[in-house]
Amino acid sequence: AQSVSQHNHHVILSEAASLELGCNYSYGGTVNLFWYVQYPGQHLQLLLKYFSGDPLVKGIKGFEAEFIKSKFSFNLRKPSVQWSDTAEYFCAVTRPSGTYKYIFGTGTRLKVLA
């Protein structure tokens, strides 16, 4: 079945550590890729998105993600995390020729220790 995989379910880091969260999708062809974040008690919001062009895309709050087509991956990175980055992170995919369905990964819970 076509899917979006996030292999890290729980990640714990100390402040100032570097972060990389994995996201892999199983669709062939062109895809649109998104990372959403859910801070404790808040609604899901967009971090960044990629459609085409430069495979390294920058988002809000210092996050970036790299699209590697050959690996079907769209990993999220941040050079130095802060306590306020504690949240759940979701990768999502849509297909340009498809319906408006956003397919989400299972999420990664990040806890940053102060």
Place this chain on the structure above:
Amino acid sequence: DVKVTQSSRYLVKRTGEKVFLECVQDMDHENMFWYRQDPGLGLRLIYFSYDVKMKEKGDIPEGYSVSREKKERFSLILESASTNQTSMYLCASSPQGGTRNTIYFGEGSWLTVV
């Protein structure tokens, strides 16, 4: 700022009850969605609607129905609630015009079925 409002944040219902979850968006978006969010399973699409009175089944529609009588309002109905429907329910909306659009979420409705 886009606002998606879910009228009930926390509900406790009895098995067999009919449950209505209401969602309103204020940005004149054509597309509206209902997801359920469960630990380890991420977000799973229940139903979506791309226009008034139009609806399409998502990945897990069994036990649910929806209603969209007005553009801004999308209701999720549990005809006969069961304990396996205990979950967080997320409403979302997005504008028409393709699969690159950001999807905007409400804060969620926690439903417990006892």
